[in-house]
Amino acid sequence: MAAVLYSFRRCPYAIRARYVLALVGLRVVVREVVLKSKPEALLRLGGRSSVPQLIDCDGQRYPESLDIIFWALKHSSNDKLKEALWCPKSVRQNKIMAWIHYNDRFFKHWLDRYKYADRYPEQTEVYYRQQGERFLRRLEKRLAHSRYLLADGMSLADVCLFPFVRQFAAVNGQWFESSEYFSVKSWLSSFVGSDLFQRVMTKWSAWEEGQEPVYFPPEKVEG
Template structure:
């Protein structure tokens, strides 16, 4: 029986979870969720009902990073795992630092920038400039290598690019004309990839009566 992934297509947390599962060729049963009408099966789990959520037998993973690390531990492709999550302790600390800054410092400003009409204490430009502090760090790092940790994609890249994509989408014209050329090239490499097209395929909202949908789909 396949593990079950509750997901929402556009959620950046869910995107990074699905991208990791796809990269590691791990198949799950996909249950696409409409956030305003969450299925009873998800609500009945109790506790947090945010997405993504992964059910593996009696185990439940309610955070996207937990799903990513489960996938790394489950995968039999150790060559790829060692690139996505290098064994060097210093590299791992750097990866987690990038991810922590993204999730705890950048994401709040991203939300305010995207929904500036709800956060009327400051202007949209104010929130954008706060978020740009992270963009500058990313762009400076990517000026020296194609990925955040060097020559290979790691979970730092996978874990961050969906949020930068969302930030860029608030005002696409501004982002395309911004000074972050290295960041744009890095982001475009992800969003123009075949993997991203697979990750972002649209699925109907899951219902208990429907046929099982697998992700990634078998070719």
Template structure:
């Protein structure tokens, strides 16, 4: 049975799941979700109601990172799992993402200051810059799990105020992000799908070439 992926195009969590699926070559049935109008089938499968969610042979995988790990455990032709700094990814998913949300959605968090949070998040990005000043990727000379787990969140951070981001002293981080944004791999995961409804024809991801 082909896995089902509930996804949302612009969600950084869903994007990293799609990156792993695309590199693995495992074909899934993609169901594009609108966050403000979630499909009842998603809510029934996963009451926590976040995307991405993957259904494999009746099992529900509800965390993007676990979807990446499951997918790559099945097929990892670019050996991403060999290049995997778990601590750096955990810091991204934890304190960096928390500060990013408070920077990007400052008005939703009454007790925090957006600029202060931007500076907290920047501490993590300077750490990435230090690594990228000595090697091309966070994972070494080839991209790996570390790069692909964090890059969609760095993109989200950069997009809050790209002019400000580009003026910061992290040239290697900017190059690393821009190379990714200009890559075929990024274009392949950003294809626009219409909102999924149960009666729609099956949509396969990655797109058959």
């Protein structure tokens, strides 16, 4: 039995986890969750019921996207890719984690407000966007010098951030396309335009107890 991944297609945390699983070529059983009516099997696990979550073959639980990503790296046999994504040098690992924390703690906060500005009427949508742009400017500065955030090769920093930048860009596509974040735009399209991303974003119907297992990544793009 393969590990089970509770996932939600559009969730940026789930996208980063699925992207790494697909990159390293690990196959799991995917269970698509509807956040408004989470399946009993997920709730029965107790504690947090956010997605993504992974349960491995021994029943060990990985309740956060980063836990799943490191689980995937640990089980991958592609050492070269593992080293590229998570360089063994601690200086680089610290840089990667600094980007991820900056994203998860700062950018995500403003992204939520920008996306759902009507739920946060104390400020305007433009105000929230401008706060998020502080992060975009840092990305732009970095990406003007190298193709990816740490160097010319993709690392976990890129994979963990791009799904959030994608959401930010989608709030007002016209604004983003006409913005001057040229390096960010080409960095983002190198992910979003890839075949791998199409597989990561395969559409599944909501999982129901007892159904035939659905595997991720899929053999071919569906939906």
